[in-house]
Amino acid sequence: MEQFIQDWGYIALFLYSFGGGFLALAIAGAFSYAGDLNIYICVAVAGVSNFIGSQFLFYMGKYNKAYVEDMMKNHTKKIALVKVLLKKYGIFIVFIQKYIYGVKTLIPLVMGVSEYNPYKFMILNIMASILWACVIGYISFVAGEFLMSLADKFQYMGLIIVFVIIFFLISNFNKKRKKAKNSEV
Template identity: 25%
Template structure:
């Protein structure tokens, strides 16, 4: 069963659940499939579903970071570099970072935890998160739709072949990224336990439960 089959069977719920955890891929696929006539869904409801899932997911991760704080990071030694980078960006450009982290590959998943630990007002994050989720959902939903429209116009009968080729490349990239991340997790755990690894272990910094904000 591919992504389009899931969308046909479960509809907008798939988009809500998928975007709660991660990923713009399903939004692009859904938008393009609607434009190509392969999927009987409303592009505006696709964007709304993506907004709901993404917004709810990051609110949840923010709450986890706010509740559990630094002790949670001790269980993620393999995320040290990304966490440090996110903390630094948040210190320098708090509002801009909250509005843009969804679009930055590699840190999207850890950023809400970092923001939750930072001491930022939950109401401020709620407002900025809603704006950011709206921009993100609209960008990929309508972007996918216009991609499908362009494929219909310029590729004609070859549009499906090109679409599935692109999806195949995206899936391959996802699998490779997952394998690499799992390898890093294993090495980080070995390093954390004092066993030798093939890569240098970087000891995680222990950020405070609050981040000093720019004045």
């Protein structure tokens, strides 16, 4: 398992951080504490990936407005929240959004659609991505001992949790499918 983590850990971290998630960086920080990964490389990989992902979303909003606006029609409440946050916090929202689940992907999209200056966004995004990676990486590295002790205590609990999650996903999918089938009739 350690060799698998060493071989694929940075790639998994890059892919997960591209979408803005910090769970992979937290896990990588714990693995760094255990000696399986290098914390400096983890912070660099996560920061670069997060920066690229946010830039991708910004430019998708900038150059594919029709598609993004059509996609965002399903998220009107979140879009309204994003606009309020942008007005209230200004440029600091680029820093804050990295930590808010549910809006961290919408903020770069909305800023891209709203004709925000791309160079200004890039500079803010670089700084925010570096700060985000350093903060989450440091906290998870420092908390590594605690996280590893939990993993030792509950090593079989993970399998139970996975099975419970799969059960709920399947039952939820079946409920939605039955509901859609009944609404068609």
